[in-house]
Every structure is written in structure tokens, then in C-alpha cells.
Amino acid sequence: MIAEIVAEVFGRGCEIPSRARLSGGASRATWAVDVLDPAGRLHELVIRLSPAAAGTPSAPREGVGGMGLGLLEEARLLRAASTAGVPVPEVVAATGSYLVMRRVEGETIPRRILRDDLYSEARPKLAAQCGKALAAVHRMPLDAVAEAVPEDPLAAWREVLDLTGQPHPVFELAFRELARTRPASGRTTVVHGDFRNGNLIVGPEGVRAVLDWELAHVGDPVEDLGWLCVKAWRFGARPPVGGFGEYDDLVAAYERASGHRVDRDALRWWEMFGVLKWGVICVTQAMRHLSGSTRSVELAAIGRRVCETEWDLLELLRAVPCPPAPGRPGAGPLRSAARGGRSRSAG
Numbered sequence: 001m002i003a004e005i006v007a008e009v010f011g012r013g014c015e016i017p018s019r020a021r022l023s024g025g026a027s028r029a030t031w032a033v034d035v036l037d038p039a040g041r042l043h044e045l046v047i048r049l050s051p052a053a054a055g056t057p058s059a060p061r062e063g064v065g066g067m068g069l070g071l072l073e074e075a076r077l078l079r080a081a082s083t084a085g086v087p088v089p090e091v092v093a094a095t096g097s098y099l100v101m102r103r104v105e106g107e108t109i110p111r112r113i114l115r116d117d118l119y120s121e122a123r124p125k126l127a128a129q130c131g132k133a134l135a136a137v138h139r140m141p142l143d144a145v146a147e148a149v150p151e152d153p154l155a156a157w158r159e160v161l162d163l164t165g166q167p168h169p170v171f172e173l174a175f176r177e178l179a180r181t182r183p184a185s186g187r188t189t190v191v192h193g194d195f196r197n198g199n200l201i202v203g204p205e206g207v208r209a210v211l212d213w214e215l216a217h218v219g220d221p222v223e224d225l226g227w228l229c230v231k232a233w234r235f236g237a238r239p240p241v242g243g244f245g246e247y248d249d250l251v252a253a254y255e256r257a258s259g260h261r262v263d264r265d266a267l268r269w270w271e272m273f274g275v276l277k278w279g280v281i282c283v284t285q286a287m288r289h290l291s292g293s294t295r296s297v298e299l300a301a302i303g304r305r306v307c308e309t310e311w312d313l314l315e316l317l318r319a320v321p322c323p324p325a326p327g328r329p330g331a332g333p334l335r336s337a338a339r340g341g342r343s344r345s346a347g
Contacts, residue, residue, distance in 0.1 A: 005047060006035050009093045009100055013038040022046070028071075032103060044103040046089065053097040069214050071099040073146055077213045080144035080190075085136040087209050104209040106201035110235040113202050114243045122206045127245020129207040130195070130228060131253030137210070138189040138221040138258060145190055150219045153273065154178055161280050164287060170310040173317055174276045183266040185220040193217055195224045196233040197242035222262060225250065226270025231312045232278050232305070272316045279309030 006014050015036040022030045028048050035043040050071055069077065075094035078101070082088050089101040113119050113126075158175055161168065193215030201209040227233075228250070229240050237243030241250045251262045286303020288294045 001049065001053060002031060002033055002047060005098050005100065006033070010035055010037050010043065043092075044105075045092065046101045046103045048099040048101075050097050069146075069216065070096060072096055074213050075099055077140075077144055077216055080140050081137065081210070081213070084140045086133055086140075087207060089209055089211075104201050106203040106208045108198065108201055108211070110197045110233070110243065113197065113200075114235060114237045118204055119202060122202060122204055123244045125206045126200075126202070127239075127241040127249035128253035130200075130242065130245075131225075131250045131255075132257045133207060133210055134192070134195060134221070134224050134228075135254050135257035137192050137195070137224065138187075140190040142188070142190060142218055145216055145218050147217060150188055150217070153219065153223070153277075154182065157277055157280050160284065164280075164283055166283055166287075168279070168283070168306075168310070170313050171276060171279055174272065174313045177317060178269065178273055178276065181265075181269060183222075183263060183269050186263075187221055187260065188218060189221040191217055191219040191221060191223050193224075194227070196228050196230070197235065197244070198233065220266075220270070221260075222266045222270050223273075225254065225262065226267055226272075227274040227277075229267070229271045230274040230278055232275070232309070272313070275309055275312050275316065279306055279313065282306045282309060 002019055003016060006016060016033060017036055018032075018034045020032045022032055028051060031047045031049075033045045033047050035045060037043065048071065072094055075091045078088050078091050082090070089104050092100040092102060094100065107113055107116075107119065114123070154175070161171060161175075192210070192213065194212050195210065199210065199212040200207050201211060228242055229247070231240075234240065234243035239245050240247055247264075247267070251264070251267070255261055282302050282305045285299045286306065289296050289299035289303065
């Protein structure tokens with residue numbers, strides 16, 4: 001399949017000195033491929049295949065509403081992102097079956113980015129670089145995303161949890177608190193949807209490219225900033241922004257590059273929402289394995305992280321003052337939320 005794609009894109013007579021299957025990507029095979037064309041030019045590429053082209057079953061996206069973006073949609077997004085100033089790989093060619101991009105060298109594994117000496121000078125810069133990159137994402141035209149009508153994210157993920165039929169009282173507390181404190185949305189922009197440590201290519205000087213646009217949608221831009229701050233994406237490091245930076249660095253760079261103020265309460269709301277969303281994703285991924293639809297050690301391991309998100313949510317809820325339960329003035333934050341009514345999914 002790779003040789004056929006190379007011939008289609010670069011013509012007959014090309015050599016392929018090397019090809020290697022890259023890790024990651026449950027629904028799409030991704031290959032690093034070196035191509036030597038008839039003129040002797042070397043092309044260092046990444047080729048992504050659709051599930052049909054790769055001969056693998058389709059896997060549900062981690063977002064709401066079924067599959068993620070098709071490869072043609074992803075190519076359109078990457079081109080729009082590049083025009084807006086987002087660092088992304090250059091698109092060489094795209095069809096419904098494959099996406100060919102220039103390969104960007106660098107590291108994507110978070111633990112190396114956060115710990116290796118090679119990135120010691122980059123780490124203090126990453127939060128600000130992410131703020132600048134996100135400002136560019138949010139400048140992209142809305143029509144870069146096919147579905148240009150924002151959905152209610154809280155209602156959408158509420159429905160996903162209800163469909164699992166699984167009792168998760170901590171998630172219910174979080175849904176209740178988020179519904180009570182929902183901030184007004186000031187803007188509607190393109191949202192990357194999965195902007196985090198692990199979806200960035202990083203070099204010794206900092207961010208080189210933003211990857212994995214499959215979950216892009218239209219919504220509140222602060223969603224992207226909050227998702228970057230979710231504890232799971234710190235990978236054991238202390239700094240709240242991706243494990244490498246502070247809130248002030250991210251926000252100041254974003255405000256400077258975008259010209260828009262970030263409401264800190266809204267940022268905290270979206271961070272809690274992100275922790276809850278990741279928890280629900282962990283539940284659904286585990287159920288794919290347990291149901292037998294996709295037997296996978298990786299999915300089972302993700303399912304074991306549900307309890308981590310519950311703990312993280314309890315920590316966040318403890319810091320949020322809740323209104324007292326009816327007839328109980330002065331009840332504590334978590335106690336008042338816990339006694340405010342029965343959990344729907346817990347019965």
C-alpha cells in the first residue's frame with residue numbers, strides 16, 4: 001500500500017530506502033517513510049492511512065458523536081492552521097484513503113520532554129509557546145471545521161456517561177458543580193480538541209508542530225487552554241500546564257498573541273471539565289475492551305485510570321465552595337454537594 005501511495009504522489013521510479021510503522025493511533029496506521037524520487041531528491045514523510053486502507057476496523061473517536069475527522073477534513077484543517085500561523089506538518093497530498101505530510105523531527109513522548117536534559121532549555125518556554133500556538137488555532141476560520149455549530153459539551157458528555165450505565169458518584173458531583181458554575185462563553189472559535197503534552201512535537205528549542213487534529217470542532221476557545229492543564233497531561237510532573245509550565249506563562253502569552261483576556265474562573269471551569277471528560281473517556285475505552293468489541297491491553301490500562309480522575313475531581317471539588325443543601329446553612333463544600341440529591345447513574 002505504501003509503495004502504491006508513493007507512486008501515486010511522486011510518480012513511478014521512486015525508491016523507498018526506509019519505512020517504519022509508528023506507535024499510537026488506534027484507528028489509523030501511521031508510517032514514517034523516506035522516499036528517493038527519480039531526480040535524487042529525498043522526501044522525509046509521514047503517511048497516515050484510513051482504517052479501510054490499512055485493513056483495520058474503525059475505532060470510535062474519543063470525542064462525542066462517532067468517528068473523528070476524515071483524512072481530507074484533517075488535511076483541510078492542517079492547511080488552514082498553517083495559514084493562521086500554527087506550527088503544523090506540511091500537507092503533501094491527501095485523499096479519503098491517505099494523508100501524506102512532511103515529517104517534522106522531534107520528540108512527542110511526554111516523559112522524555114519533561115525529564116531529558118536535551119529539552120531542559122525548552123521546558124521553561126513551552127507554556128508560552130503553547131499559548132501563542134493556541135491563539136493562532138483560535139484565529140482559524142470557522143469554516144475550517146465542517147460542523148460549524150457548537151454543541152453543549154456538558155450535555156454531550158452527560159449523555160455519554162448515561163449511555164454506559166455505569167455508576168460513578170464522583171462524576172455526578174462534578175457534573176452538578178459544573179452545571180452550577182458554568183461560565184458565559186465569550187467567543188466561538190475553532191477548538192483543536194486535544195491540544196496537550198503528547199500531541200506536540202518538541203525540539204531542544206521548543207514546540208515544532210501541533211499534531212492530532214481529529215477532534216477539532218467549534219466551541220469556546222478556553223476549552224483548549226483548560227484541556228492542556230488537565231492533571232493527566234502533566235505525567236507526574238508538578239507544573240500545572242502540561243507538566244512544564246505555570247498558568248501565568250500560558251495565559252500571558254495567549255492574551256498577548258490573541259488580544260483576548262482569559263477569565264481565570266473560566267479556565268478553572270474548563271480544567272475541571274477536562275478532568276471529567278477524560279474520566280468518562282477512560283470508562284468508555286475500558287468498556288470497549290470488557291465488552292469484547294476491541295480486545296486491547298492498552299484500553300484495559302486506560303480503564304484503570306478512572307479512579308485517578310475521580311481522585312483529581314475530588315481534589316478540585318474540595319477547593320470549590322458549594323451552596324449549602326436546603327435547610328442546612330453553612331454546610332461544607334463537598335458535603336453540601338454530596339448531600340444535594342441522588343446520583344442519576346448511581347440510582
